[in-house]
Amino acid sequence: MNELALPIEPQLLVVVAPHAARDQMLELAATLAVRGPLRVVDAGNQFNAYPVARAVRRHTARMRAALENIRLARGFTCYQVLAMLEQLQPSSQPTLVFDLLATFYDEDVPLPQSLELLDQVLPHLSALSKAGPVVVSARPPGTVVAERLPLLQKLLDGADAVYPLLPPEALQAARRLPAPRQLGLPLDPD
């Protein structure tokens, strides 16, 4: 499964995959940009405009107009990501959030605090998804922060739908079980 289906319905769709499905999310951004405006919140320093431009060019000759359709902002800490989502107004435009959990996996932020901040983020995502489609990509935690799996579980619990680019059993495990080492969930390759 290499491509993401175009989100049309207002809903919160979470995509879980190694590298937070970066390539698929970029492709999705390009496809949406050809159709109209969209918003991108890059929480994992993943948005690369060049592959998006190349993908856009495959769809249309009006590349500049399509790239102007993408409005993005990057957050480098979980506090910034929360602040960015707080500032986003509900809109019918699609919203893509790249690698949402990257900054929440930051080992400099204590896990209880990351969980607390994610608790504040989820209602904003939910509110945004009532007005337009919201696609959030995430990845399992890396080996250095394997104990942060509850963050992923929390995100999955808040989703309307989950797009599994991970093996289904791993995703099920992430939903149900508490500790990463018991799960056998593939952690993100560092």
Place this chain on the structure above:
Amino acid sequence: MTPASELTGWLFDLYADPQDGVTLWLLGDDGRRHRLRQAFPITFYAAGPPARLRELCRFLKSQPVPVELAREERRRDLFQPSRQPLLAVRVLLASDQPRLFRQVARRFPDLTYYDADVHLSLRHAAVYGTFPLARCRVQAGPDGTVTALEVLDSPWDLDPPRPELRILEMEPDVDPARGEPAALELRSGRLRYRLPLRPARPLLVNLRAILQRLDPDLLLTNRGDTWLLPLLLDLSEEHDLPLPLNRAPGRGVARRGERSYFSYGRIVYRGSQVMLFGRWHIDRANAMMWNDYALEGVLESARVTSLPVQEAARLSPGTGISSMQIRQALVQGVLVPWRKQQSEQPKTALQLIESDQGGMVYQPLIGVYSSVGALDFISMYPSIMVRCNISPETVPLRHVEPSDADPGLVPRTLAPLLEKRVALKHRLAGMPGWDPRRATDKARSSAQKWLLVTCFGYLGYKNARFGQIEAHEAVTAYGREALMRAKEAAEDHGFTVLHMYVDGLWLHRPGASQPADFEPVLMDILERTGLPVSLDGIYKWVAFLPSRVDERTPVPNRYFGAFQDGSIKVRGLACRRHDSPAWVGSLQMRLIEIFAKAGSAEELPDYLNEALNSLHRDLTALSEGRVPLEELLVTQRLSRALDRYTSPSPAARAALQLRQVTGREMRPGQKVRFLFTRGEPGVHAWDLPEPPDPRQIDRERYRELALRAAREVLEGLRVLPPEPTLLPLEKYTRR
């Protein structure tokens, strides 16, 4: 405590004390070490809705910690358009502040905090202008209470007076990673001691006597953080024999645990740390840049950042530059955000393409050239930040240009450091090789260089208090512009630009072989860009190499060459790679050194035979088992936990061996040393208790590595017939 009323000397240590406010240690001009105390209240600030601030006031008044509360409106958050009312919380006893603040932040997470987690030494620096080893004049009462403190020199002085430090070196007789140490070796000046580790009681008694007798200022250890001091502390506790590692009586040591973390896309391991009070402990093996600049560089780093010496030794230059910015902010009355929440202003993907391009690279013209001048912009990015006034609050424009406006926080922080580095570089350039100040100046210059190198990255770093991505992008934007202007200037002067790489240019013009030939173009570049540029040197010959995969494709920053003064510069070759065995690196350097005798590119073939003979000698030594095993060691870093490798790398296989044989667990980011061996598992971990059987060494693999390194040089210089396979080289290396 000292009854003297006035003391002069060097500020040695400074830390919070539960009774005294802060404790200061002064290395007095009288040769004594003075312990002083000083009242030093700490203030942090909270912002938010008035009702919540009132609740916070009530909470603070209910706490047992003595505080003074006030309304504050003068200080400025650089990321806010206007000043806002703040609650100033003045904690009278510095040691109470961290715990009180943690309670406050837990109870009032919705408020915004400033100046909340600033290092005590930076706060003191902002108030008194202090820094480690500052010359100070102190008025003190009979009980050692400081009534006045005056700093007599500046961190920006080129030749700061330095005290005679008493240094005690301590290290185990065997690297604990490789075997079981039996004794502790100690050195101080001409004194030498060897203390057996067992039995423990005599060790502790003897060590205690030595510490008391020598009273060292600095314990300089090898593996002191991760092995030696924890061992000594355990033994001391076990035998109930206190060990005066601290100079300050009655205090425990400060310990920090080990950790692995991500930095610039790779996993880094940091060992545990043990720091002392009233005395410094530096573990050479755990000091961040020790191999680069040693104690002189650590002291310079501490002086200019105001961080305590023990911290400066262990922290990255990035933390150093961040500390300088925080100190500057405190001096200017700018608020230091506890957590920066301001994110990037939204932009379109098209704007992102235009703004987020990084440094400019102009691919090299593959080949070997003579009469090539290497030009470098001096500290290009810091110079741009200072010259163009790039700082979060100065809102970088789309097209950045040099500016004479009132400098922002970041340029104000960098300007004196940049000035000092340039002055030191000029002094070094004119200093003869025998000058005893040369080594010191080079170490200090290196410490400054690392701070300046990281200051640009910190504009875009996630945890930088005063970082801003737009400012980060503005720096590279002007860097690209400056390089383009330099290229135009060079071409106007008749030069061919062979290569450009971020802040350097390689210019070629037949016959341009003297510094004077490059003077006009240097002046022109300075005029067109406003940035200082220097001639790094003139190459007798330089080779720009192609990609290993496709010989038609150039590769940026992969070259080697010999300057007119005989020095050699190499980038991107095996001898520069950290995972190349030392033997391979030396073999390659020997080849380059032979060719460095050539006066020009035309003379290079004259040295081919000598180079091939050298290579032959090295390969013969390998096949006859005469290369010491240490020279064949490969060092690689573990990129993940061992059980997360699906196909273990050689480093992972070596770490698995260590786990199986010794039970030693290695963490992601740690480096593993190993040898390539024949058969399974193909490696032998160097730190295994059993030495490897030399007959098992995979000589064929090392031979391949050697030939690959030789080929980089010989093919790069185009001195071999154009047959790109390994076999012809084999043929040429056999007599």
